Amino acid sequence: MTGEAIVAAYVFILAIFVGFEVVSKVPSTLHTPLMSGANAIHGIVIVGAMLVASAIGGTLGTILGFLAVVLGTANVVGGFVVTDRMLAMFKQRPARKRE
Amino acid sequence: MTVETLIPLAYLIAAVTFILGLKGLSSPTTAVQGNRIAAAGMLIAVIATFFAADVKGGVPIIVAGIAVGGIAGFTGARMVKMTAMPQMVALFNGAGGGAAALVAILEFARQRDAGVLEFGASLATLLALIIGAVSFSGSAIAFGKLQGLITPKAFRYAGQQLVTGGIAAATALLSLVVLGGAIAGSFAIEPMLLIAVITVLALAFGVALVMPIGGADMPVVISLLNAYTGLAVAMAGFTLGNQLLIVAGTLVGASGTILTRLMSKAMNRSLGNVLFGAFGAATPTGAAAATAGEDGRSIRSIGAEDAAILLSYAQNVIVVPGYGLAVAQAQHGVRELADLLESKGINVKYAIHPVAGRMPGHMNVLLAEANVPYDKLFDMDQINPEFQRADVALVIGANDVTNPAARSNPGSPIYGMPILDVDKAQNIIVIKRSMKPGFAGIDNDLYLDPKTAMLFGDAKDAVGKVVQELKKTA
Numbered sequence: 001m002t003g004e005a006i007v008a009a010y011v012f013i014l015a016i017f018v019g020f021e022v023v024s025k026v027p028s029t030l031h032t033p034l035m036s037g038a039n040a041i042h043g044i045v046i047v048g049a050m051l052v053a054s055a056i057g058g059t060l061g062t063i064l065g066f067l068a069v070v071l072g073t074a075n076v077v078g079g080f081v082v083t084d085r086m087l088a089m090f091k092q093r094p095a096r097k098r099e
Numbered sequence: 100m101t102v103e104t105l106i107p108l109a110y111l112i113a114a115v116t117f118i119l120g121l122k123g124l125s126s127p128t129t130a131v132q133g134n135r136i137a138a139a140g141m142l143i144a145v146i147a148t149f150f151a152a153d154v155k156g157g158v159p160i161i162v163a164g165i166a167v168g169g170i171a172g173f174t175g176a177r178m179v180k181m182t183a184m185p186q187m188v189a190l191f192n193g194a195g196g197g198a199a200a201l202v203a204i205l206e207f208a209r210q211r212d213a214g215v216l217e218f219g220a221s222l223a224t225l226l227a228l229i230i231g232a233v234s235f236s237g238s239a240i241a242f243g244k245l246q247g248l249i250t251p252k253a254f255r256y257a258g259q260q261l262v263t264g265g266i267a268a269a270t271a272l273l274s275l276v277v278l279g280g281a282i283a284g285s286f287a288i289e290p291m292l293l294i295a296v297i298t299v300l301a302l303a304f305g306v307a308l309v310m311p312i313g314g315a316d317m318p319v320v321i322s323l324l325n326a327y328t329g330l331a332v333a334m335a336g337f338t339l340g341n342q343l344l345i346v347a348g349t350l351v352g353a354s355g356t357i358l359t360r361l362m363s364k365a366m367n368r369s370l371g372n373v374l375f376g377a378f379g380a381a382t383p384t385g386a387a388a389a390t391a392g393e394d395g396r397s398i399r400s401i402g403a404e405d406a407a408i409l410l411s412y413a414q415n416v417i418v419v420p421g422y423g424l425a426v427a428q429a430q431h432g433v434r435e436l437a438d439l440l441e442s443k444g445i446n447v448k449y450a451i452h453p454v455a456g457r458m459p460g461h462m463n464v465l466l467a468e469a470n471v472p473y474d475k476l477f478d479m480d481q482i483n484p485e486f487q488r489a490d491v492a493l494v495i496g497a498n499d500v501t502n503p504a505a506r507s508n509p510g511s512p513i514y515g516m517p518i519l520d521v522d523k524a525q526n527i528i529v530i531k532r533s534m535k536p537g538f539a540g541i542d543n544d545l546y547l548d549p550k551t552a553m554l555f556g557d558a559k560d561a562v563g564k565v566v567q568e569l570k571k572t573a
Contacts (some may be wrong), residue, residue: 005219008337008345015333015346019353022121031358031460034124036188037134038354039325041117042195044141044347045332046165047110048202048339050148053164054157055209062160068201069164070171075195076145078172080138082187085176087131089468 033086040079046072102150109147110343116140117347121354127473144343168194181465182425185457186245189321192328193238199331200231200298206338207294216290221281223337225274228294229301231331234324236305241320244309245457251314263307270300312374315499318458319362319373326355362454398534401552403561406528407568409552410436413490413526415446417482419519420462421455423496423531427558430469433495436562437471439569449475450482450492450519452500483520492524494545496531496558502543512541527551530561 023034049072053065116136123133145165148154154161172191179187207224210216243249277293280286286293312320329351336344363370401409410416418437424430437447449471455462463476477485486492494501501521504511521527527550534546545551554561 002219004340005337008340008342011342011345012333012337012349015349016353018118019121019350020357022118022125022350023354023357030124030127030130030463031361032184032458032464033130033134033460034121034354035322035325035358035458036184037120037124037137038329038351039188039192039195040134040141041120041137041347042325042329042332042351043191044113044117044144044344045195045198045202045335046141047144047148048206048332048335048341048344049164049198050145050157050161051151051153051339051341052202052205052209053154053160055153055205056212057156061205061208064201064205065157066160066164068198068205069161070168071194071198071201073165073168074172074175075168075191075198076141076172077169078176078187078191078194080134080141081173081176082179082184082191083134084131085181086184086464087134089464 033083036079036083036086040076040083043072043076043079046076048072103152106147106151107342109143110341113140113144113147114343114346116143117350121350180428181468182428183246184464185318185321185461186242188458189238189241189245189317189324192321192325193235193242196231196234196238196324196328196331198231199328199335200228200235200301202335203228203231203331203338204294204298206335208291211290216281216284218278218282220338221278223334225277225297227331227334227338228298229270229274229304230327230334232298232301233305233308234327234331236302237309237320237324237327238305240306240309241317241324244314245317249310251317253313254310259307259311263304266300266304266307270297270304273297273300308374315454316373318454318461319359319370321458322355322359322362323370323374326352326359329353329355398546399549399552401528401554403554403564404568406552406554407565407572409526409528410440410445410491410493410565411443411569411572413440413445415485415489416440416448416491416493417486417489417521417524418447418449419455419492419494419497419501419521420449420451420466421495421497421500422457422461423498423558425456425461425465425496427496427560429495429558429562430465430471432559432562432566434466434469434471436566436569437475439566447475448477448482448485450479450486450521451476452479452497452519455497455500479517479519486520486523489524491526491528492521494521494527494529494531495562498531498543499541501545502541503548504541504544508544521545522548522550525550528554530554530556530558532557 049068053069117140120133120137123129203224244251273293273296277290280290309320329348333345333348333352336348363373440447451462499513501519503522505513505516505518508514522545529551546553
């Protein structure tokens with residue numbers, strides 16, 4: 001295995017532990033926003049889409065590159081906005097708790 | 100130091116914001132901030148990527164793509180009703196999966212053109228392609244089922260598992276051919292053709308995977324596909340040698356896996372059972388055992404006036420919300436009803452089943468919107484012992500999660516699923532539009548219980564009428 005691949009493997013394994021550790025503490029009340037927030041975070045694929053958008057060129061290559069960026073952006077923007085809308089409902093709570 | 104050397108630093112910052120974002124989501128007070136921190140990190144990563152050498156020629160395509168995808172994503176997310184959130188999450192998740200699959204195809208083509216194909220990167224590319232494509236088509240089917248475009252019932256036919264297994268085997272076989280070619284450095288068949296066929300097979304596998312799963316199990320499926328997309332993105336990160344994609348994708352893969360396990364556990368079923376079991380297709384025994392009038396029992400229907408009287412003479416009331424409440428947007432009415440009862444000194448609690456609604460936490464979100472205090476919401480384990488002390492259990496649009504057949508009838512498809520012990524309450528009022536069975540497609544014995552009174556109607560209308568009646572007596 002090359003040095004770069006082994007570093008990537010380290011990052012992968014450590015990220016699994018971080019993911020389990022951080023997420024296992026989320027209360028069930030926030031499960032839906034968590035799913036939605038995590039959904040937005042894998043929208044990071046947009047960076048990959050940008051990097052390969054013009055990798056092969058040609059008509060088909062350009063169309064596929066364009067589509068990859070469209071889908072990645074929809075994932076990011078839609079994901080964060082939906083999550084924000086869900087969480088906005090929790091935010092107003094303390095102000096009206098005792099009325 | 101050039102700008103380009105700063106890109107990995109920007110990626111590192113983004114990776115940290117994603118971890119902080121998920122951490123922020125662990126508490127209601129920091130959740131909004133957490134989500135925004137992650138969004139800011141995303142923005143930093145995207146801006147930094149514009150400076151990467153690989154991007155130079157692609158700027159017009161990228162800007163156009165971001166404009167189209169951004170408008171589509173923003174409009175979709177703003178316009179959607181709260182009740183349609185689950186299928187919206189499915190849709191955005193599918194978009195991410197599709198993007199990962201396309202990235203894999205393009206990167207494979209680039210590596211082939213450059214003559215640098217090798218085993219490790221090709222394996223990661225194939226995994227990103229296959230998992231991403233499965234997530235894309237699977238999410239599309241899940242969206243269709245929740246949106247009512249496709250039958251939410253489990254779709255099954257003879258020899259189904261053979262067909263699904265065949266698709267999986269063919270995908271694996273062709274992948275091995277590609278890997279062999281990558282190692283040997285030469286291909287007997289044009290590799291891009293193989294990639295195209297693998298893509299089609301993987302898309303078909305996603306459809307075959309989700310179609311046989313009943314609508315009641317869609318929350319588990321969406322959660323699983325969310326984890327899939329995360330994994331696909333991580334694999335794309337391996338292919339591209341991009342640490343940020345690996346970190347972010349893996350974080351989501353891990354969180355999705357935990358959620359999926361929690362949800363399967365809440366239904367007392369293994370994930371394998373959800374994916375391959377016969378849930379959703381009502382078994383003959385289950386349906387027959389619950390036929391109305393079979394053993395002389397019948398349904399008792401009451402009006403809003405009677406319901407109001409029953410409620411106003413109670414001491415302890417437990418509200419059991421379900422998907423019907425979400426569909427009718429009855430959460431504000433329920434809050435008003437609870438306030439009225441509390442002003443009479445009646446103790447009101449809410450019982451939240453882990454899979455009530457269509458996603459975990461679905462009911463919490465809706466009730467939070469109506470400003471129902473957190474400390475009134477109780478998990479299944481906390482509230483179940485209290486039902487026998489409750490004078491009235493008010494079931495609003497919940498069905499399968501209250502069905503005693505899950506405890507008593509081994510022939511029922513939901514047998515063994517933990518339920519809310521609504522039938523232990525002194526009186527039960529069920530607000531329901533009709534006698535139609537729930538999402539699992541099975542009848543509910545609870546409605547035949549002599550203690551149960553059915554208040555037929557749309558949840559919002561029915562609750563509104565009860566509120567009117569209560570105000571008259573106040």
